[in-house]
Amino acid sequence: MLAPERRSRVDLLAAVAIALVVLLTAGVIWLRSDARGTTSVTATTPATPAESALSVPESLSEAWRAGSGATTAPITVGGAVVTADEGTVTGHDPVTGDEIWHYRRDMPLCGAIGAWNTAVAVYRDRSGCGQVTQLDGSTGSRQAQRNSDADDVVELSEDGTYATSRGSTRMELWRSDLVRTLEYGRVDAPVNPKAQPRTDCALRSSGSSSSRLAVVERCSDEPADRLSVQNPAPKDNTEPEEYGTTVLPDAGDGVRVIAVSGDRTALYLPPAPGGQARIGVYDGSGVLEDQYPVSGDVSPAATATKAGSLFLWWTGSRVTALRTTDFTPAWSFDGALGPGTVMAGEILVPVADGVAVLDQTSGAQTRLIPVHRDIAAPDAGAPVVPSVLGTMVLEQRGDELVALH
Numbered sequence: 001m002l003a004p005e006r007r008s009r010v011d012l013l014a015a016v017a018i019a020l021v022v023l024l025t026a027g028v029i030w031l032r033s034d035a036r037g038t039t040s041v042t043a044t045t046p047a048t049p050a051e052s053a054l055s056v057p058e059s060l061s062e063a064w065r066a067g068s069g070a071t072t073a074p075i076t077v078g079g080a081v082v083t084a085d086e087g088t089v090t091g092h093d094p095v096t097g098d099e100i101w102h103y104r105r106d107m108p109l110c111g112a113i114g115a116w117n118t119a120v121a122v123y124r125d126r127s128g129c130g131q132v133t134q135l136d137g138s139t140g141s142r143q144a145q146r147n148s149d150a151d152d153v154v155e156l157s158e159d160g161t162y163a164t165s166r167g168s169t170r171m172e173l174w175r176s177d178l179v180r181t182l183e184y185g186r187v188d189a190p191v192n193p194k195a196q197p198r199t200d201c202a203l204r205s206s207g208s209s210s211s212r213l214a215v216v217e218r219c220s221d222e223p224a225d226r227l228s229v230q231n232p233a234p235k236d237n238t239e240p241e242e243y244g245t246t247v248l249p250d251a252g253d254g255v256r257v258i259a260v261s262g263d264r265t266a267l268y269l270p271p272a273p274g275g276q277a278r279i280g281v282y283d284g285s286g287v288l289e290d291q292y293p294v295s296g297d298v299s300p301a302a303t304a305t306k307a308g309s310l311f312l313w314w315t316g317s318r319v320t321a322l323r324t325t326d327f328t329p330a331w332s333f334d335g336a337l338g339p340g341t342v343m344a345g346e347i348l349v350p351v352a353d354g355v356a357v358l359d360q361t362s363g364a365q366t367r368l369i370p371v372h373r374d375i376a377a378p379d380a381g382a383p384v385v386p387s388v389l390g391t392m393v394l395e396q397r398g399d400e401l402v403a404l405h
Helices: 009-032
Strands: 038-041 062-067 075-077 080-085 088-092 099-105 109-115 118-125 128-136 142-147 155-158 163-166 170-174 180-185 201-208 213-219 226-230 242-247 256-261 264-269 278-282 288-293 303-307 310-314 318-323 329-334 341-343 346-351 354-358 365-370 384-389 392-397 400-404
Touching: 062 080, 062 088, 075 109, 075 118, 075 384, 080 109, 080 118, 080 400, 088 109, 088 118, 099 128, 109 155, 118 155, 155 201, 163 201, 170 201, 180 201, 180 213, 213 256, 213 264, 226 264, 256 303, 256 310, 303 341, 310 346, 341 384, 346 384
Parallel strands: 201 256
Antiparallel strands: 038 099, 062 400, 075 080, 080 088, 088 099, 109 118, 118 128, 128 142, 155 163, 163 170, 170 180, 201 213, 213 226, 226 242, 256 264, 264 278, 278 288, 303 310, 310 318, 318 329, 341 346, 346 354, 354 365, 384 392, 392 400
16 A cells, blocks of 8 residues: 655645735735725615606706716616716715715726616726726616727717717727627727728717717818718627718818717718808718708807707707708707707706796797706806706706706
8 A cells, every 4th residue: 555645844835835825916916906996885775767757847946966077968877867976976866866876996987878777987097998887777786897998088978779989099889788899990909900991080079870870080191071971780890881981071170970860960060161051961871961051150069969859959059959850950949058858748958047948849938947057158168968857857067967856
């Protein structure tokens, strides 16, 4: 028989050393990990979905407010009102403003949007604004997550099917599980270096629908902005599929996407020298179908919201209603502080002395709900962006979210 093996002093010391190395390595990984800098407090009782308002209230007063510097519009998902500020995303009770849940990371918060009944928060690390977390609206529990290469500043948007993160050199589209459906623009380490149709272009504006992505870009070797109409979900997410692309020499500098609906795209076309500003409507291949004159100045902060069968485009001082079917203008309303929203079949638009209630068909003002705001006009040109949750009216005012009841 073989003699039984016995552990020597050297064996014990070696085992202790290995254990110490493993513990030290685990400690270093934890210290550098995202988990160490993350706090997630989920809801004890999930938020309750709000019932739709049956009528527009006769009066409105402030119920609560909270800082939300990382959002550009109110986020209402899963029955909660969500704010995003200084690294923290918070779900609030819509009536009281009390915290239901929060998610915090020790890194800068690039932005947050509501999509697919969840809140999507984007944080910045050394690779740009590419740390993405999806949070259940009612509980704050983490859903999907992803890490992407990105620019240091991005704009976030969603169309109901896809979410878009666009920087000045690179953009991505994600589906509801945060799987990337398209990357466009700068690619640091391309598997196929010829996959992108153009290089050295600045991405200036974009918009999407379930079937089309419209991108306005300025390339270094071209005299004017270019419109590219693409598939938002090509077979290979690294190889964009263009339906059509065209340079826009008859427009001035600053072309922007107003909205995309179906396979049509509405662009704001600034006036070229001697010309007039227009709304240009392009088909699914990027061919101009119709155009409509735009009077007055248009703010760089102009924005559009969807309200039922209309897009409500705020130009800086007025709201122009565009039909979602073909982008034909339906009506305009002057004196607006921001775009509108829909409540109980009527349009609510923020104005200097309150909230104007408009007829959805004609745009005629039927009454005014007085609201006192501590701003005389939009801060630095930024709009007051309204939204509705149940009987509550929410307004994004600069870096704050204000709830009215």
